Structures are given as C-alpha cells and as structure tokens.
Amino acid sequence: MDTYALLLAATLNAGTILAIAGMGLLINERAGVVNLGAEGMMLVAAIAGFATAVATGNDWLAFGAGALAGAVMAACFGVLVIWLNTNQYATGLALSLFGSGFSAFVGIHYTQERLGPRPHFAIPGLADIPFIGPALFRQHPMVYLAVALMVGLTWFLYRSRTGLVLRAVGESPESAHALGYPVRRIRLLAVTCGGALCGVAGAYLSVIYTPLWVEGMVAGKGWIALALTTFATWRPSRVLLGAYLFGGVTMLQFHLQGQGVAISSQLLTMLPYLATIGVLVLISRNPAWIRANMPASLGKPFFPGG
C-alpha cells in the first residue's frame, strides 16, 4: 500500500517539471508563437539556477535566476521572430542548440559542485494521514504551485479580459491589430512569460529534482513539454493531466522493473509515447476538439499593415 503512495508521490513530482514548462509554452503558443527552444532554455536555466543555489544556498533565489535566464533567452527569440520575422521553427531550434552549448560552456566548473542538504517538506497534520499523506502532502511547494498555476492560467485565459486579448492575438492578429492592440508587444510578453516558466522548470530540475549539474541534463524533457501542449490540445488542465500521465508512466515502468515483473523495460519505455498516440487518436475521433483549441495563427508571422 505504502509503495503505491510513494509511486503516486514520485509521479506528481516527475510531472511537475513537464507541467510548468508545458504551461509556459502554452502561453506563447496561445499568442501564436511556437518556441522550439524549450530544451535550450531549460538547460541554461538549470545551470543558472544551480549556480545561484551553490552561491547563495537559497533555492527560491535559484528559481528566480532560472526564470530570469529563461525569460532573457525567450525575449531574444521573441525579438528575432516577432520584429525581424525570422522563421519560428528554425530560430527555435537554433535557440535549443545554442542553449545546450552555452550551458555546457558556462557549467564546466559546476559539475563537481554539490548543494547543501535538500529540504524536506510536509504539510503539518495532513502529512500524517495514512496513504494520502505520503502520496500528496510531503511534496516540494513547487508541486502545489504547478496546480495553482493551472488554475490561475485557466482563469486568465478564459475568464479575464487580458486573456481574451492574448487568445485573440493567437487566433487573428489582424483583427486584434485593427482593434488597436499592440500585437507584437503582446506576443513578446507571452514569449517572455513562457520562457520564464520553462526557466523555473529547468531550475527545479537541477536544484530539487536531480540536484546536480551535468552537461545535457535536461535530457529531452523540453521536447516532451513541447509535445505535451499539442497532446493537451492547448488547454491548461489537460497539460497538467498529461504531465502527470507522462510522469506516471515513467515511474510505473521503473516500479514494475523494481518488482521484477517480466515485462521488457524497452516496451515499458515506449509506454509514454504509446499513451500519447492513444490519446491523440481519441482526440482526433472528434476533430472539433482539437480545432477549437488550436490557435489559428500558430507559427505564422504577423506583419502590421501588411
């Protein structure tokens, strides 16, 4: 029984990184910009966060540094694709490649570093409830913040006026422009916010989740977060659920291996992708679902007055 509680806890923890990064990317994609640089932004944020944690010993400053690093990279990307109209896909890939190289370069001297004792969290009272306590209430605050972020983002996108403007920019930038909204600045802001959230996810990875720095340590999580936004049909709640599903399948395959279940681990490693395909098939059974949420101008440059 306890094993399953711990499995659930590990699942939530693993899903948190994907959820935060995925929701960040959701924001800029809702404004019509695809940023394929997630992996690179997360790597640079991971080393920025790790270096800050080593220097100051404060994890929250480290998350801040990660967010800042991600935001700066995303802003550079934003200026390139929004004002200079470079190809979004190519620029995003370049950002990813640059990020992995740059993080390796500045991180050379941090591979031997280690952080102080990692904090343990428990919500008083709730943490002692059998099963539910160890499963849900002994997590790092970031795990709960990810849930709060989902709630906040849903409210923002669907209930607030600013959210409506953001979506309008992603659906029909021409109309938003005609109404007098500064489309380019809104897109830049969305891209920067997206980068900041990817940065938080990267810093959480290097400071809390796998508390170390090594070259290339994000190991594809940025790409999974990108896939997640499509998988979730651009809805915050589905991004969160999808992130837990991905995290859960990963943890489950290790759990089954550890129990000596005779399923080949290669097959288990495929499970997240099989699950993705399965859900995609389910969604495409009803095409209205995916069309209704996909920003109509996703990936298209906007020329004011053009």
Added chain:
Amino acid sequence: MTTSTRRGLLRGTALGSIALAAALVGCSKKEEASTTMAASAPAAEASAAAAPASAASGALKIAFVYVGPVGDGGWSYAHDNARKALEKELGDQVKTSYVESVPESADAERVFRDLVSQGNTLIFGTSFGYMEPMLKVAADNKGVRFEHATGYKTADNLRTYDSRTYEGAYMAGVVAGGMTRSNVIGVVGSIPIPEVIRNIDSYTLGAQSVNPKVKVRVVWVNEWFNPPKETEGAQSLIDGGADVLLQNTDSSAVLQTAEKNGKYAFGWDSDMTHYGPKAHLASAAINWAPYYIQAAKEAKDGTWKSGKSWWGVKEGAIDLVSISDKVPADLKAKVDKVKAGLKDGTFSIWKGPIKDNTGKEVLKDGVVADDAFLGGIKFFVAGVDAPVPGSK
C-alpha cells in the same frame, strides 16, 4: 490547407535543422580537436611524423580520445586522471594530449586520423564504439600503436584493454550486504550487456557472502548517461524498499538521490564521496594509471606487442576506495580479506556452485570461471529479483 502546408513546413525545417545541427556539431568538434592538439604540435610536423616508428628520440607523444567531457565525474574523468598520473610518472619522456566528447560516429575516425598526423605514436581510444574507426586508422598507419578500451577486435598495432569492474562491484556488494536493514538492495543498470549483467551478478554474490537473505532489485534506464532518468530509477527502487543502491551508469545522480532520501549508495568508476557524503558508503573506482604507465614504457623501449589485457585488483586497476566511517570495522575487514585474496590469486569471485535465478546450475561445485565464461554472462544469479531483459 493549413495542415498540409504546416506539415510541409515542419518537415522542411526538421530536415534543415538536422543538416544545420550536423554542420554545427561537425564544426565545433573540429575546433575542439584542433585547439586541444594545437597546444601539443604545430601542424607542420605532421608529414615528418608519418614514419613514427623511428621517433624514438625525444618525448613519446601520446593522445587520448574520450567519449564524454572530462568533467563527467565518472568514466572519462577516471581516464583523464590516469593520463595526468602518467605524465607525472614519466615526466619529460612523454607528451600527452586529449580530445574530449568525441561521439562514437564517423567523426571519431577523423579525430584519430588528425591525432596520427599530429605525430602521436601511441593513441588510446576509451570507448567501445571507437572499435571500427580505430581498426581502419590502425590499418593505414602501421607505425602508430593503438590501444582500445573495452573492445574485442585487435590488429598488429591495435590492442585492447579493460578493467575487471565486477571485482569492485563484488566488494561493494559485501558492504551493501552488511549495511542493508531491509535486506533489499538495488541496482540502477544502464544497458543489459554482459559487462553490466556481470557487475550486477557480482554485486549480488558479494552481498550474499555476508548476508544470505539479501535480495537484489534492478531497474534499467537503457542509457549510459541520463541524470533525470537515473534519479527516477533510483527513487523507484527506494520507494520499493531498497536501502542500499549501486549504479552502473555514468553520473552521480543515483548517489545524490540516496542522499536526499537518507539511504546509502556507492560511487562508480571514480571516487564520488563529495557528491553525497552521508549516503556514500564507498566508491568502486577504476585506476587506469598502472596500465597507461606500462603501455607507455613498452612503447618507449620497443617491447609493445598486440594482445588483450583485462586488469583488476591484482594489477592495481580496481579498488574499493574511500570506505565510509559508517561501515563497521568487521565489514571493512571482510572487504580487505577479499581484496587481499584477489591480489594474491587465492580468492575467486566466480567459483561454483553458482545457480542462476531460475534455479539452473551455471557453474559446477569448485569450478572457477574463465575469462571466456565471464565475457558472455547473460543470466542473473539466484537472489536477483528480476528477469534479464530479453531472456525467455
């Protein structure tokens, strides 16, 4: 209409980016290789060094090719430490250089050819995947001696060397068996090849030698280096009740996960004490220095011959280092006894009777396994609570 154009665009950018990525990687590697080597030799010497057998006068030029960054804290780090030890030992007689992060691809061949043209006469390639490129380059450069780590193909001027990492795994197992409270210990495995399976088996045999009740659980990450996955694997083992972990992967993530959870773990390949001082019980370290020093001496005095070496505790290549103070003295004494036995040849880890975990006897009573047997181990010994991936 939108979907088809988008798809076309995506495909185009994907192809373009792959080409771009390949070009970028190619450039950066070339730069890296040339800058590392520029320090040791001007390119003009290249032609003069084409007949290197006669280059007996002056310092012996030795080059190393690493698969990872020297800062990986594990495999490549251990090789580079040995390179430094070699320089220290032989001083002016040798001149060493290295190229790091060389992928196991067509790029490797170019790096080896570059190193030959730079006038190196003894070249070490420290990863399995360099086997075919090294064979090719060796065939074209008969005067240069090549040494390939962990491979199995040789030539007149190409020999292989490896270390008996399973001896370190066995000694770690002795410590693990004595330190576990739950009688469940875990291994985070990389890729299920004989070398790794042999290490897991030896770890199990070591643990059973002091604690017959111990069970070993295994998870595979199917990669040599992926810290988040290694962390997840380690976490699931701990959640499943394992309280001492070993890893056969290349980072220190497993040790750090144990540290975070208040469990025990080991260092692998290099001394990893400082990554998790509370969790660290000992490090099964490889010391390549004795081999590198001997190979350099042989190349220098002309006694270098092709062949295969597999060095262990006996030759000083494998050791269990930095044993923690938490390990009680009697357990330490047991490790010392094993070490002494391996050194003077009175003790063999793989001595029958040994059964696999399906109950079949794989080694008869009193039979000591030879290297051919050890090289082809594809089964888990009794006590490992998992099937070998791909086994029937």
